[in-house]
Structure formats: C-alpha cells, structure tokens
Amino acid sequence: MSTLHFVALAPFIAAIFIPAFYFLFRRVHTGWFVLPIPLVLFIYLFTYLPLGGEPMEAVQHSVPWVPSLDIFFTVYLDGLSLLFALLITGIGALVVLYSIYYIANKDGEPLHNFYVYLLMFMGAMLGVVLSDNLIVIYVFWELTSFASSLLIAYWFHKEKSRYGAQKSMLITVSGGFAMLAGFTLLYGMTGTFSLQEIISQAGAISAEPAFLAAMILVLAGAFTKSAQFPFHIWLPDAMEAPTPVSAYLHSATMVKAGIYLVARFTPVFGGEPQWFWIITSFGLFTLLWGSVSAVRQKDLKGILAFSTVSQLGLIMSLLGAGSAAVHFDVVEGESMATVAVMAAMLHLINHATFKGSLFMVVGIVDHETGTRDIRRLGGLMTIMPITFSISLIGIAAMAGLPPFNGFLSKEMFFEGMLHAAQFDVFNAQTFGWLFPIIAWTASVFTFLYCMIMLFRTFTGEHDPSKLEKEAHEAPIGMLISPIILAGLVILFGLFPNMLAYTIIEPSMQAVLPDLLGAGEQFYVNIYHWHGFNTALFMTLGVVFFGALLFVNMRRFEASAFYLGERDPLNWFYDSGMTGLISGAQSVDAVQMTGKLRHYFMFMMVFFSVTMSYILLSTNALVIDWANAGELSPYLVLVVAAMLVATVAIPFVSSRISAVVLIGVVGFIIALLFVVLRAPDLALTQLLVETVMVVLLLLVFYHLPEIRKENFKPAFKIGNFVVSIAVGAVVTITGLAVHAFRYDNAINPISDYFVENAYELAGGKNMVNVILVDFRGLDTLLEVLVLGIVAIAAVVLVKFKAKDGEDV
C-alpha cells in the first residue's frame, strides 16, 4: 500500500468515524471535522505537480486485490489523473467549507448522513481517476453513482428528490453496466485489465472484431455519466440535491468522470474514425441542445444544469476532435488536433472553477431570498454586492468574455473546431463545415442564457413582496468558497500560462502519449491576443448576436418554446418507465394466472416443443423392429386390456368408477410384471396398488358432499392436443432410445450382478441383493421418504388450524 492508495481510501476511512463525531460533538458543525480531509489530500497531491518545469513522470503502485482474476488495485498518477484529483480534492474542500454555512446545524438535520455520503463520493471519485485497473475503475465508478443518488435524495421526504435520485441511478448505472461489458471485451482482446498495458497494445486491437463494440459500450458509460445527449435528462432532475452537492457533483466532478474516461481511452480508441465522429458529433449536439434548453429555464439551478450539460458537450467535442491527433503523422497537422486537446483540458479546469462558484452563488441567492425563480428575483445588485460581483465574474467567464478564463478556452474551442473542419482524415471535409457553425450557434445561446441569468437576478426592480424572506447579503463564511473560485477564474484568466507547464502539458501527455518521443514534451503557450483571426471575429459575433437576442427577448417570451421548461426527452424516459411496468404487469397477467392447469400446460408445451425440436434435429424418428422381442399373443391381450382401462378413465363420470379403473390398471401392470419375469415387482405392485385403492376409497368416503357434476371434465381441445403431443413425444423418445441402444451395442452392467450376487453378497435373489447390498443407499433413503410421508400425513390429519385460519 502506497500513500496514493490511501489518498483514494482516506475519505472512506474517514466516513466511518463521521457519525461518531456527529453524535459526540453536537454543538460543533460536523463539516469542520470533514474539512481537513480534502484539504490535506489536496496539499499532498499538490506536491506531485511538476513545478520545476521538467516533464512529469507517471507514478505507479500496485497492490494485489484478486490476483487470480488479474484484478490489482493499482494506482497510476499522471498528468490527467493529477488534474482530476486536484479538482476533486480542491473543490471538495471548498464545497465542504461552503456546506458548513449552507446546511445549518439544527436539530434533526442529519448532517452525518450528508458528510458520509459526500466523503464516500469523494473517495469513489478519487478511486476512479487514480486507478489503472479497469475493474477497480468500474467499482469506484458505480460507487460514485451510488453516492450521487444518496446525495440527490438527501431530503428524501420530497417526492422530486426521490424521483431525481432514481432517475440518475437508473441512467448512470445502466451506462456503468455497458461500460463493464466494454471492459470485459477489452480484457478478452488484450488479456489484461491494466489500462497502461492495454494502451501499449492499442495498435494491435483495432483490428479485432469486438473493437467497435467495446468502444461503443465504454462510450455508453462515459456519455451517461457525463450527461451527453440523450442521456443528459437525469442532470436537471438531480438539481433537487442540496446546492453544495450540485456544485460539487453535478458541475465539477462526477459529470466529468465521463470526460475523464474518454480522455483516458483516447490512446486506446483514438485515431479511429468512429471514435472521432461519435464523440465530436454527440458532444456538439449536446452543446447545442444544452445551451438552447438552458435559455428556457426559469429556475437558476435549471439554467446551470443545462449549462453544465452544454459545457460538458463542448469538452467532449474537443476531445473528439483532438483524438484525430493520434491518427496524424507526427509533423503534419498534429498541432491542429492537439490544440483541441489542450482546449479541452483548459476548459475542464475553467468550467470547474466558474461553474462551482456559480452554483454556490445560486445557493446563496436561494438561501437569502427563499427562491431561485428568475421571475420572482430581480434588483439584487445593490442588496447583495459581493454575491453580484462573484456572479458577474463567473457568468462572464461562462459566456467567454475577456479577461476571464472562459474567454481563452472558448477562443481555443473555436480554433479547434475550425481546424477540425479542415482535417483531411475521416472524411471530415464532408460534414466538418458544420462543426464551427454548431459551435458558434451554441455559443450565441450560451451568451444569451448568461445574460438572462445575470440581468434577471441582479438588475431590474426589486420586489420584496415576491420573496419569502427579506433579502440581504450572505454571511462571510458562505462567501469564502465562491470568492476563492472567482479569484481563480481571474487568476487563470490573466495568467493562463501558470497552468500550462504545471498541469496542461502533463495531462496532454497522458491523453496523447504516442505523439511524443522519449524526453519530448508538449509546449503550451496560451495568449490572450491572437491577432485578428477567425476565432476572434466569431467571439465578436457571439457577443453581438447574443446581446441582440437578449434585447429582443420580449418577442419570444410568450412563445410555447420559452414557456415549456421540461426537456422533451423526459417524455421518453417517463413513458419508458411506465411502459416497462405496465408491460411487465401484462406479461405477468397472461403468465401467472394462479391456475394449476395453466402452469401444467406451460410445462407440458415447453417439454413437447423442446423435445420435438431435439428429436427432429437429431433425426431420432426411427423404429428398430429388428431388435424387438417377439410378440406373444397373451401379452398383447394384457396390454390391450390395460389400455382400455386407461383410456376409459377420463370418460367416466363417477369417482368410484375412476378409482376402480385405476385399480384395474395397477393390477394389470402387476400382471405384466409377472409375465415379464419380475416377481418382486409384481408382489410390490400388487400390495401398493391394493393399499392405494383402499386409500383412494377412504378419501372418497370421507369427503363432504361435493358437486359431482364437476368431476367429469368438459372436453377441451387444447388439453387434448397437448396430451397427444406429450404422449407422442414420449413414444418417439422411447423408440429412439430403444434404437440407439442396439445401434451402439451398449451392454448393460447387469452381468456383474448376475455373476457376483451369490459370490460377493451371498444372496440368490438378485433384485433384493441389489436393493440391500449393492445399492443399499437408495433403499435407505427410500425408507426415509416413506417415514417423512408418514409423519407428514399424521401432521396433516391431526393438527387443526386455529380459528379457521388457513394452513
């Protein structure tokens, strides 16, 4: 176990002790005990940053978990893992600090639950980004889904919270299962669960038939987790969670797990046209869909949720475009694609900072005014100046305005998409021209919802009558975290190059490892001013058209498009869920009738159909006349009598006749045993049949008066056909077995019994010697069966139910 193992496990260990702290120190907010954990982890991870400028070396430690199944708990820390781990611990610490002020420590507030879930989530997330073994990644991955659902349903008495938690659980877990299937396929192709070893075989597996299936399955996991179209519908409903949770999970960390997965797997799948097209097109469509949907939202958290969806789409599309770099030769066109990866990494950091701060700001507005509805808010600028300033910074960064960090990544995004449109691989020329257009349109809408968010909340008239509380500025403790994040937004905006060699270069190196020779590294230099290039004019256009749309919002404010808030795709989810339930119920209603004869019918039909199929497919329809013994007239007569008695049973209408007939059949069978030289069988059969008939008569005699007309069944053609089919299948099987035995000259083992019955066992009656000597165990257990039956019969007859209670 290395220290890095403990980085992932520490939150879990801490979570065990949190309830104790909660109950022991009731007066202290439990969050204070939690706060040191992410803080210490952040500081520890910070020491791994290559601050000296030399390229970062990956760190790897392995501990066996299930070695026989190739499952090792291997931690692997390179630039990409470090970037994510720093985000998780850093924002985690800020969120914990924020939550201390957000969730009051009052009686009945289950704070210990909150922090246990949060720590569980943090540990799981660190586990996902630090693990190298696919199965370990999967385990932590599902833990994040699990913890996320618990956090969404933190206020579990609310109907909507439970709905949101269930929805996110179902969608992300089904994606997780798909991902597990993809991992299994990868294991089948490479023989290892280690990601680094799979990457080293990347060239060889692209020709495998299951390669594409594995790619799509892994992507299904990534897309569901990262809320890509059409799986994004869980994210807006997850906004029922407490705001710190939304800030942490649903903007900065968990939803980026899918991004992480795509970036991680770029060396494996990248360079393939399917990977490029699926990720780029889904990402761009999600970007557009999310930004257009965000405009329609009236709830601030709703806007932020769809904004997150849209920004995740942006990062995803950049990773897709960047994956083309793997395809290119080292020199030609390489920088065009790597700029996309660089932009993805930069925007990942930027988005985590500004979206985290915006969620916290929205939480503050909610906390201090009692509502998040933009139709009731307004004019908070002068009342909450600090909150307003933080929002302004965050929103400007989200809209992509200079000098904030969002501007840089947006410029690079445009540049990356413009490059992608010019790729001469994967037929990018055919539809590639759409990339910049979609990207630009989505950016216009992004600008629009940013303006809506800012101006509807903070400017305009302040109307206290619409608010539940008297609005006032938040306490300073609540403001610390968003101020730090907003400070980072400015810091990264003004000095982007401090990120460049510390974190972006190492993470690019992790995403695109094959592009570098030994000792080489990427050189990233981010400037604000690129000169008058296309991307700059695109940004100017975004600002212009976005502002134009906002000014003219009155024109579409009354339209059905603007008024309808819910994502139309929810209809598919909801009706799919109800359809599944009603479908299962209708299948159940057909199948589970509660009637014994129906179940018998199913069994018999299944038996006949499968047996017929097997018999037909093996050509078993044979009659082996040659090996049949000779037909004695006496035997024929006996069999005929037996059959007559048998066939008559269904036709008789009185019970007594049926009992007599079954007795006749039994005695004729005893007679058959005599003829077929089985004296012991004949004796037993006679005895058993006699007792049985006596029993039957006893039961009949003791019966209360019962409608006799029910006894003779109405003739049912279905039952008749099934019975004939069963009889036919039994006959054909018997004939086939008979023929098979002689065809293959299978000799019975009975010669041994004949030879040794007297020699070894000292008995002359071979059947009895077999029963008590050679195969005595059968007899012992058979005696046991009879004993149990006797006890059960006594119990059934003797023990009466109390007070007419059913047995």
Added chain:
Amino acid sequence: MEILMIFAVGIIFSVGTYLLLTKSMLRVILGVMLIAHGAHLMFLTLAGLKTGSPPLLGEEASSYADPLPQALILTAIVIGFGMTAFMLVLAYRTYKLHGTDNLDELRGTDDE
C-alpha cells in the same frame, strides 16, 4: 414386443397428461399415478424384454432378466406410493378446509 410396450406407454402418458390438465384435484392425482405407471413400464421396456429366467440364481438358467431396472423400479414404486399417499391426504385436508375439489377455486389472494 418393445415397440408395442412403448406405444402403450405413450398412450398412458397421454391420458395421464390429460388428467393433469383438468380442474378436479382427484383427477390430477389419478394423472400423476398414471404417469408413474407409464414411467415404470418404460423403464422395464427400455432395459429390454428378452426372454430369460426371473432374476433368481436358484433357477440355474442360461440367461436372466436384467435385475438392475427391476431394483430401480421397485424403489420408484415405493417412492411413488409415498408421494401419492401424501397427495391424497393433502387433498383430503384441502376438502375439509375449503370444501371444494375444483383447483380453479383454490386460489390465493388477488395480489398473488
């Protein structure tokens, strides 16, 4: 001989199945009994019905009927007897409690 017996067993199975599929509980038990008879006969038949002496060494015959299937059938008869006896007592008890022989009327609650 074997062919005839196999066809006879097929008919017994048909009748047994038909009785299983009816509503009357006693008929279902009769069906089970018939199917058990059919199975025993099938067992004996498939072991071969060649002529020979009964499996008693005192006979000093040149060939004997196969003793193994006879032993197995003997076990099966006894177990079948036990099961049928139990079913009959169960049916008896059911009558006493519910006063009906009709399986369709013997259903649990609606939620089942």
